[in-house]
Amino acid sequence: MIKEIESNKVTEVIKQACTDINFNVDPKLKQKLEEALNNEESPIAKSILENILLNFDCAQKNNIPICQDTGMVIVFAEIGQDVHITGGSFEKAVNEGVKQAYKDSFLRKSIVSDPIERKNTFNNTPAILHTRIVDGDKINFKIMAKGFGSENTSQLKMLKPADGINGIENFIKEVLEEAIPNACAPVIVGIGIGGDFETCALNAKKALTLPIDYKHKNKIYEDLSNRIIKFANNTGIGPMGLGGINSALKVNIIESPTHIAGLPVAINICCYADRITEREL
Amino acid sequence: MKKKKIFLPINDNDVETLEAGDNVLLNGEIYVARDAAHKRLIDLIDNNKNLPFEIKNSVIYYMGPTPTPNGKVIGSAGPTTSHRMDKYTPKLLDLGLKATIGKGKRSLEVIESMKKNKAVYFSAIGGTGALLNQSILKNEIIEYEDLGPEALRKITVKDFPVIVSIDSNGKSLFEIERAKYRDKFKLEV
Incomplete structure (x- = not known):
């Protein structure tokens, strides 16, 4: 029919x-930022996270984006x-x-x-x-x-199969080190692995559309996500780059079948305000 | 946390009292320019023409607001990433610009020029445009209206909250604070 x-x-x-x-933030994302505020150790970072949360309320109350x-x-x-x-x-x-x-x-x-x-x-x-x-x-x-402050810090690299998971991890770490201070941290990270040149970029963007509490079914990718979160938060870069233990809120990965000669990896960075919604017709 | 009030325009004395980490409330007039307006300002300088505002002792805020809703002064008005302006900033500092406001790090060239010219870099909190909107009393386009959100503006602020992230001695919060919180995050993986 x-x-x-x-x-x-x-x-x-x-x-x-x-x-x-x-104008409105996903309540789950807000909760994640509240958790960050609670576990943060830096006074500057705490004040930044408080202001970020205040801003969400202010946006709604005053009808300002x-x-x-x-x-x-x-x-x-x-x-x-x-x-x-x-x-x-x-x-x-x-x-x-x-x-x-x-x-x-x-x-x-x-x-x-x-x-x-x-x-x-x-x-x-x-x-x-x-x-x-x-x-x-x-x-x-x-x-x-x-937003493009964060989009500008994104990168793609055609790794070789021999680079393996360590190569993937090292590339992601290099990119995050550069990205976090400028991308309105704590950032949300979308990673595409495999496919071809454009598919892995598309997967990285799609990974930013996944729920903030998403868990990858495959332990290899779930563990990789957690290692990346741990790395990011141990850089000390912190919210807005001004120090702290909250540099990344979430890392999501989408993988795709690829060619025997290839291992493309794309990293799409989003600020803490991942403005995304789902609708159906 | 103690906050220092600064009344604009800002002078060398004010700049020298500011230290990386200080919380500051800005009061007075601030010029607003981002990528495209900077390009035009630099073109004027390169062609020995006058700038459309008095740059000596001024402050530039890297920002492109959302359109002003009816009955409001300005829309969402948070900082944009500063390093895109790094290429242009030393020339403006040489002409007497005393402070810039944005988010994220600055290049070594900009920091060297800030030390030479006694200037300061303030961070505003990225993504808090609705909150920062509350500290803006007046907003007018002074040039380049054709650039839309990138037009050159003058805003008047009251207790506009910023933090000194790089001071006129080149002391940078991005380095100092980062070092304190390295390897402090605990997560069992």
């Missing part, structure tokens, strides 16, 4: 999601193969939702139409849209507002 979904429904979902994530970098919008859409989108183009509907949210909710327009000419589009589009056709008759959206 084909299910029809009107494109204006898509616009509405995207609009609401973009507004929601820029959590952060002035209201991000580039990234949409992962899994579209059921029995869905028929009517009334207009899917991609236009997504961008229309972004446009309306960023105008009506006074969000910052941070997109330039060309990376060299750098003219602002003044409506925060285009969004980055990743679509995938799946079974079923629904559309699942993951919508993210990604």
